[in-house]
Amino acid sequence: MFRNFKMVSKMVFGRGCFAQLGDILKEQRRADRSVMVFLVDDVHKNKPLKDRLPLEKDDLLIWVNVDDEPKTKYVDQLVGQVRTHMEEKTGDLPAGVIGIGGGSSMDLSKAVALMLTNPGSAADYQGWDLIQNPAVYHAAVPTLSGTGAEVSRTTVLTGPEKKLGINSDHTVFDQIVLDPELIAGAPNPQRFYTGMDCYIHCVESLEGTYLNSFSQAYGEKSMALCQDVFLADPEDADDKLMMASYCGGMSIAYSQVGICHALSYGLAFVLGLHHGIGNSVVFDYLEDYYPQGVREFRQMMERHRIDLPRNLTANLSDAQMEKMVDVALVLEPLWENALGNDWKTIITREKIRELYRKM
The missing domain is CATH 3.40.50.1970 (Rossmann fold)
Incomplete structure (x- = not known):
């Protein structure tokens, strides 16, 4: 259907x-x-x-x-x-x-x-x-x-x-x-983190199993606009970022996001981390899943002098860690888009815990 x-x-x-x-x-x-x-x-x-x-x-x-x-x-x-x-x-x-x-x-x-x-x-x-x-x-x-x-x-x-x-x-x-x-004039790092939400939308949509020509067309355009805004700093960066956000939203509307968003929801629920920051923190540890996107993301961070918060999960209790895992696993369409129908054989609770421990 x-x-x-x-x-x-x-x-x-x-x-x-x-x-x-x-x-x-x-x-x-x-x-x-x-x-x-x-x-x-x-x-x-x-x-x-x-x-x-x-x-x-x-x-x-x-x-x-x-x-x-x-x-x-x-x-x-x-x-x-x-x-x-x-x-x-x-x-x-x-x-x-x-x-x-x-x-x-x-x-x-x-x-x-x-x-x-x-x-x-x-x-x-x-x-x-x-x-x-x-x-x-x-x-x-x-x-x-x-x-x-x-x-x-x-x-x-x-x-x-x-x-x-x-x-x-x-x-x-x-x-x-x-x-x-x-x-115009939105302060860094807020502008960067919000923009990275858009960039990560594109990576997860374009590399997802739900990809179709509709989501691909919007995702590719949004990706190109994000690359221009965060790697070239054009004069019309605000216009381009606004359209990147629109196109990125359209891309995931007919497909889905993926691993980064699923994990960032857990961080937000337990630690109260804002969405853009949470996505950026998580994405930096997903090179095994999105290698090209993570490399380019790091170039953007370096260009805009962004230092991500670290050791966020170091002092979490076992109960808090388990709650983060629970929140992430509820988002089944995100995992399926990222890894396919058999995602449950690939992603285990221990694998998610391992990723969270790195953060």
Whole structure:
């Protein structure tokens, strides 16, 4: 059975296009449902972007904190804030949810949009195609590029038992606004780590068993853009990185990521390591699986003077190590994409422990 792939309905790309956001949202506002909810990374709280938000009278602005990886508990809290706000307005649902920031902010906005129309906790929907009701209208404006969250069908969340996305066609954004001016000046090493998420997406997609012409076309273009951005430093690096993120996200949307992402989920769950850093830490130890990609990754690290954190797992208890292994093994499609249908005969719990011990 071929996948009937859901894509972002509308997108606008170009320097300065953020100025169009108000007009774009106006099309979604109705007399009986006009409230927009803006979830904005709090790094912008005292920055010029704050004064450019197209807020109208009854809109709700929430500054979201992403110092930690997005958690299901935080999603539930944000949904509660939105519901309380809407009780004071007309209608039970807002006209839309707008996520502005990096991958974590976008994931939070997707999750909130979903949970406004589905009962229970966000933790109830960690998995594949568990969402029953369509989300409210939701849009994204990236201010960091690399994660591909702007085009993916998942919102990656850490729950009480696991780190696993809410994977659903209903998760996909209805609108994205890609303005390269908004990612200018992102500080290193954050920009590097987020960009490496994109680069690793490409390596895992292009070398995976799920590879097809669709994912290959997007993956190869994204890979070339990443190589240009991180090995040549072109003048239009922000434009290229933003499109690399888009194409990388599209590539894995019709294939899958692999070993690096599976292992980084375990690191994030137990150690709270951010996604981009976690991927970079793990990828540096995967030369046996992705030799060319790891060599090139190390060249990029050297060029951008990146020193990865080391000895992260040295003092973990046996219970913590076992939990990391559990979290990694839950992600079966990632292992299958990387190693094929018989991946369970290749990857054992001891092999995963061995990889984690190196970190």
